Amino acid sequence: MSVIPQNHVSAWARSFQPADERAPRMVCFPHAGGAASYYFPVSRALAGKVEVLAVQYPGRQDRHREPAISNIHTLAAQVFRALPKDKVGRTWLFGHSMGAALAFEVARLMEAELNETPTGLIVSGRRAPSRIREEAVHRQDDAGLIATVAALGGTDPATFADPETRRLFLPALRADYTAIETYRPVGIPRVTCPIHAFVGDADPLTTLEEAKAWREHTSGTFSMRVFKGDHFYLTARADKVVAEVSQLILSTPSHP
Template sequence: MNTTASSRPSWFRTFVPRPAAESRLFCFPHAGGAASAFRGWATGLPASVEVTAIQYPGRQDRYDENPAPDMATLVKEISEAIGPLVDRPVAFFGHSMGGTVAYEVARALPRELRPALVRLFVSARRTPDKCRPLAPEWQSDDGLLRYIRGLGGTGAALLAEPELLPVALPVLRGDFQLIDTYSHVPGAPLMCPVTALVGADDIHNTPADAEGWSRYTTSGFEVCVLPGGHFYTETATEELLELLADRLVPAHRP
């Protein structure tokens, strides 16, 4: 069942509100992921940063909504809703599919809001021009599940529970529909710095792949390699949050 626009939950989840925070970090989940993946980040970052996670439709408290039909629709709806929360300097962090979503939302921000975006963190994601649909061997339900399990992470482990598949599979299918139909439209590069993050053991996204993001900004650029695989965000969380704090908080003050 679809909810009406007036009753639909918002796109944003701020698990630990910090009204006095100097900056806001928007977090964009991976395919099949949800805002709750970032629940613990607020307490791991300095008090001057408020963490706000994006909740895509079709999961958790938005389970009764249809997933976005394509990337353009998803980006349009997020960028139209985000304005009131760009009330201070902001940064975007997007993991895997979320990296593409974060990049496209950054491009879609109204001109008057763009100076507030101080950095894009793109994690475990190839550049937009290198995004490709899943190979044919991964397109069936069994193939898609094998692909997800190969990436690792807690979400992959949950797919071993048969009772969860009827809930998880439609979400995964919807998200991979976004990925498979996405086509990058070239345009002006971003004006904010870009930090490309990658797990040292991620065979799907290597440091060499991450270097390509240098073409997508006119400002500073860096590649940071952290220990772990595709979901290094779960195994090297402390190192990741330290890195984010270093770039978001002047002098890394508490």
């Protein structure tokens, strides 16, 4: 098994490539059950152009001894406190699935607590916070939880095949599903930074209309990009996704 090189910006953030302090920054938030290493290919593809930081949630990989957090607002607050604050005006937030909700809540905290606005927010594979579905995957037994996640195709099957790996993985996975399935923002929360929604055209968890509803959650500009694929379209179409991300970041002026 290859080892992914990484620098610990903090217990919460990983940097996989040398960073140019003049480059814009992108903070990446993994999906439920995901880890910082999921974004290694993105970091490698953007090396030299964008400083990529990948968030590492507790309860997985090198943080497997820490209890996972089962509340989106609590998790967002802890991520916010841990992230560097040196160039918020040159920072993009990118989140996929559960990570999109977290990225949105961290953007809200940046604007509320720091009085600074990130350059942009990219929300992938997640319906807008105002579009609620009643879901209870987190209440399923272990077999049901594994079957649901395996059907989405975003997790290495080896994770479930090895009993020890499965034992370590399941608590964090269940906590993540609890967090996102019980996420209920009050009213229609908004940010002032631009929001760009990415979605697969065959995503069973997010319809195009549910993705388009992110428009209601910003007083800034909004755009939406639709890719061929299901919930994990971004794995199958990594080159196209990275090209879109690069174009967005490098063509948008940062602000102080």
